Amino acid sequence: xxxxxxxxxxxxxxxxxxxxxxxxxxxxxxxxxxxxxxxxxxxxxxxxxxxxxxxxxxxxxxxxxxxxxxxxxxxxxxxxxxxxxxxxxxxxxxxxxxxxxxxxxxxxxxxxxxxxxxxxxxxxxxxxxxxxxxxxxxxxxxxxxxxxxxxxxxxxxxxxxxxxxxxxxxxxxxxxxxxxxxxxxxxxxxxxxxxxxxxxxxxxxxxxxxxxxxxxxxxxxxxxxxxxxxxxxxxxxxxxxxxxxxxxxxxxxxxxxxxxxxxxxxxxxxxxxxxxxxxxxxxxxxxxxxxxxxxxxxxxxxxxxxxxxxxxxxxxxxxxxxxxxxxxxxxxxxxxxxxxxxxxxxxxxxxxxxxxxxxxxxxxxxxxxxxxxxxxxxxxxxxxxxxxxxx
Amino acid sequence: xxxxxxxxxxxxxxxxxxxxxxxxxxxxxxxxxxxxxxxxxxxxxxxxxxxxxxxxxxxxxxxxxxxxxxxxxxxxxxxxxxxxxxxxxxxxxxxxxxxxxxxxxxxxxxxxxxxxxxxxxxxxxxxxxxxxxxxxxxxxxxxxxxxxxxxxxxxxxxxxxxxxxxxxxxxxxxxxxxxxxxxxxxxxxxxxxxxxxxxxxxxxxxxxxxxxxxxxxxxxxxxxxxxxxxxxxxxxxxxxxxxxxxxxxxxxxxxxxxxxxxxxxxxxxxxxxxxxxxxxxxxxxxxxxxxxxxxxxxxxxxxxxxxxxxxxxxxxxxxxxxxxxxxxxxxxxxxxxxxxxxxxxxxxxxxxxxxxxxxxxxxxxxxxxxxxxxxxxxxxxxxxxxxxxxxxxxxxxxxxxxxxxxxxxxxxxxxxxxxxx
Numbered sequence: 001x002x003x004x005x006x007x008x009x010x011x012x013x014x015x016x017x018x019x020x021x022x023x024x025x026x027x028x029x030x031x032x033x034x035x036x037x038x039x040x041x042x043x044x045x046x047x048x049x050x051x052x053x054x055x056x057x058x059x060x061x062x063x064x065x066x067x068x069x070x071x072x073x074x075x076x077x078x079x080x081x082x083x084x085x086x087x088x089x090x091x092x093x094x095x096x097x098x099x100x101x102x103x104x105x106x107x108x109x110x111x112x113x114x115x116x117x118x119x120x121x122x123x124x125x126x127x128x129x130x131x132x133x134x135x136x137x138x139x140x141x142x143x144x145x146x147x148x149x150x151x152x153x154x155x156x157x158x159x160x161x162x163x164x165x166x167x168x169x170x171x172x173x174x175x176x177x178x179x180x181x182x183x184x185x186x187x188x189x190x191x192x193x194x195x196x197x198x199x200x201x202x203x204x205x206x207x208x209x210x211x212x213x214x215x216x217x218x219x220x221x222x223x224x225x226x227x228x229x230x231x232x233x234x235x236x237x238x239x240x241x242x243x244x245x246x247x248x249x250x251x252x253x254x255x256x257x258x259x260x261x262x263x264x265x266x267x268x269x270x271x272x273x274x275x276x277x278x279x280x281x282x283x284x285x286x287x288x289x290x291x292x293x294x295x296x297x298x299x300x301x302x303x304x305x306x307x308x309x310x311x312x313x314x315x316x317x318x319x320x321x322x323x324x325x326x327x328x329x330x331x332x333x334x335x336x337x338x339x340x341x342x343x344x345x346x347x348x349x350x351x352x353x354x355x356x357x358x359x360x361x362x363x364x365x366x367x368x369x370x371x372x373x374x375x376x377x378x379x380x381x382x383x384x385x386x387x388x389x390x391x
Numbered sequence: 392x393x394x395x396x397x398x399x400x401x402x403x404x405x406x407x408x409x410x411x412x413x414x415x416x417x418x419x420x421x422x423x424x425x426x427x428x429x430x431x432x433x434x435x436x437x438x439x440x441x442x443x444x445x446x447x448x449x450x451x452x453x454x455x456x457x458x459x460x461x462x463x464x465x466x467x468x469x470x471x472x473x474x475x476x477x478x479x480x481x482x483x484x485x486x487x488x489x490x491x492x493x494x495x496x497x498x499x500x501x502x503x504x505x506x507x508x509x510x511x512x513x514x515x516x517x518x519x520x521x522x523x524x525x526x527x528x529x530x531x532x533x534x535x536x537x538x539x540x541x542x543x544x545x546x547x548x549x550x551x552x553x554x555x556x557x558x559x560x561x562x563x564x565x566x567x568x569x570x571x572x573x574x575x576x577x578x579x580x581x582x583x584x585x586x587x588x589x590x591x592x593x594x595x596x597x598x599x600x601x602x603x604x605x606x607x608x609x610x611x612x613x614x615x616x617x618x619x620x621x622x623x624x625x626x627x628x629x630x631x632x633x634x635x636x637x638x639x640x641x642x643x644x645x646x647x648x649x650x651x652x653x654x655x656x657x658x659x660x661x662x663x664x665x666x667x668x669x670x671x672x673x674x675x676x677x678x679x680x681x682x683x684x685x686x687x688x689x690x691x692x693x694x695x696x697x698x699x700x701x702x703x704x705x706x707x708x709x710x711x712x713x714x715x716x717x718x719x720x721x722x723x724x725x726x727x728x729x730x731x732x733x734x735x736x737x738x739x740x741x742x743x744x745x746x747x748x749x750x751x752x753x754x755x756x757x758x759x760x761x762x763x764x765x766x767x768x769x770x771x772x773x774x775x776x777x778x779x780x781x782x783x784x785x786x787x788x789x790x791x792x793x794x795x796x797x798x799x800x801x802x803x804x805x806x807x808x809x810x811x812x
């Protein structure tokens with residue numbers, strides 16, 4: 001993923017027309033970027049079908065998968081649900097992808113989402129009377145900062161003590177869940193008259209506004225897609241700019257590719273690690289804010305809905321590139337939205353989606369496996385993304 | 392990635408200043424703990440605390456003033472901090488840290504239980520029980536990492552073991568359930584081995600894949616099938632404690648160590664056997680050489696790939712067996728994601744235990760103690776919210792990993808796929 005510089009030969013520029021080079025540049029490794037991910041998704045769906053045959057019989061496959069497709073893309077409402085589900089996935093996926101680019105494996109997106117969503121809610125139900133243009137950004141920034149703090153801690157530990165982020169971020173996930181349980185029961189946060197952990201409702205002025213109400217269809221109020229999707233796209237563009245067009249991003253990738261070289265090149269490896277983890281946490285925190293301010297409308301236990309773990313799959317599937325993460329997130333959003341329809345309209349439960357997603361990661365993480373099954377040639381071999389205990 | 396080899400290569404030159412800094416940080420931690428113990432646990436605390444070391448009240452009691460106890464502990468910590476800052480404990484750092492945590496827990500219990508009595512034996516019995524799955528996870532990690540395969544998938548292997556143990560244990564018998572769980576862990580490990588060794592997938596990612604897959608498949612089958620047929624598929628019952636004759640009659644220790652279930656006894660045996668095998672036999676020497684310098688091992692005619700496959704498989708068997716503890720040794724039924732991070736804590740125990748079976752067991756006991764303390768304190772109702780008590784094992788894990796990980800040296804080739812030239 002970090003080896004853009006090792007392209008084999010420069011193509012003679014005169015042979016191909018310029019416009020073709022813009023649409024399909026030859027330097028891009030299409031096998032790695034597109035062919036293997038698509039084959040991986042296909043293989044996962046096939047193995048998923050085998051799992052359905054095993055639990056529910058042969059006849060259940062077609063109804064299940066057609067319900068899945070209908071729920072994902074069959075009509076305006078399905079598309080709205082797909083994009084709605086993809087927004088937090090984009091943000092969380094970017095969080096993990098950014099870490100990978102710097103050689104850090106942030107498994108803590110779930111915990112950072114939890115804290116970010118919580119801080120966003122706390123701002124979201126306070127400050128009655130502010131206009132939307134002030135209150136909503138304020139709440140989103142609160143979420144961003146909450147997530148950043150939760151990413152900063154493992155970054156600091158990694159940089160200063162060498163504690164591996166894989167372990168610390170997982171432990172911080174559990175700590176975040178308990179913190180959420182505790183905070184939601186505090187008197188000034190808990191919803192009046194409730195005894196279970198539920199926060200007050202986010203005010204309208206801090207809620208992501210729905211954006212498809214203008215569509216000329218029956219009952220457009222059901223379309224839940226909100227502004228957060230476009231915020232996520234904007235953030236994806238920003239992360240792209242940060243990684244590939246800014247000096248900071250170059251340092252991120254340099255530290256990821258070769259920390260020793262980065263160090264001798266005069267870069268502060270420790271401070272970069274801390275900064276990457278904080279930014280990564282901030283992105284995950286925005287994903288949490290997207291959920292609490294846009295979908296759930298309050299803080300409840302488990303509002304993160306495993307999005308932080310799906311994020312790992314998204315970063316791998318999207319090859320840690322912001323554009324790839326967006327495409328992968330729309331795919332996973334479709335699986336989530338379609339999975340609900342599948343659960344409602346066929347005998348197969350929504351947990352199948354988790355199995356399919358896990359299979360997608362297996363195939364994406366092991367491109368050699370896909371190459372072997374489908375006899376794909378060409379493309380670069382994948383390098384190592386993470387670091388062991390000592391590095 | 393080119394960077395890994397470069398960094399590993401340069402570590403010996405970089406190590407010294409980092410170690411000095413770590414020793415200094417640890418020293419400051421001791422000093423601040425001393426201040427904490429004195430000002431929070433000692434100043435203003437009234438009343439006596441009674442530690443009960445016997446089975447029943449009045450039997451082997453030790454009553455002491457809470458505030459005096461905390462003052463003594465504070466002095467000990469100040470002393471440790473001083474030594475740590477000036478000359479350091481060298482290779483004994485981890486052992487001292489482990490002991491210090493135990494002493495700290497004493498002061499904490501004295502403060503939390505001022506005016507009450509605390510059954511130490513009960514806490515320690517639970518400690519051993521809670522440490523058992525963590526220790527199996529850690530041993531599984533030792534097995535894999537000694538041949539340089541990082542196993543982040545321990546959590547998934549424990550979970551698969553727990554699931555299979557419950558199902559097979561209900562359908563067939565608990566004994567067969569244990570066997571099934573062991574094999575299920577082995578199968579997951581083979582998955583890891585194929586990904587990591589054959590396809591050279593980044594090992595940490597391969598392990599995460601195993602975890603996500605195990606969580607997905609067990610949750611799917613659990614919600615599709617187990618929930619509706621709880622009696623027929625998910626009620627294996629619990630393997631009860633077994634009293635070891637003679638040894639169980641030793642006062643205090645006997646009750647803690649020798650009235651446990653079969654999993655605990657297998658654990659003791661496995662720690663001894665593994666330590667012997669790894670450090671005293673030809674197999675162990677070969678395994679370790681594959682972990683330290685696979686190329687040299689290969690040159691001398693050791694089959695690196697076969698050794699790695701075999702040891703990772705054994706590691707999976709160990710984790711699968713440990714996973715059965717959750718269903719057959721403790722809860723008596725499978726619940727979704729019931730391992731709750733114990734596999735990762737096991738990983739931390741492996742690092743804390745310096746990739747040695749005995750160290751891994753000792754570290755697992757530290758984590759088990761945190762777990763047990765948490766349970767006991769929520770019963771004692773000491774005014775700390777239960778959510779914070781539940782964080783204890785995870786917090787301790789972070790502190791331990793941050794405190795010692797850099798000082799411990801993993802097998803030299805850990806995490807690197809081997810490419811035969």
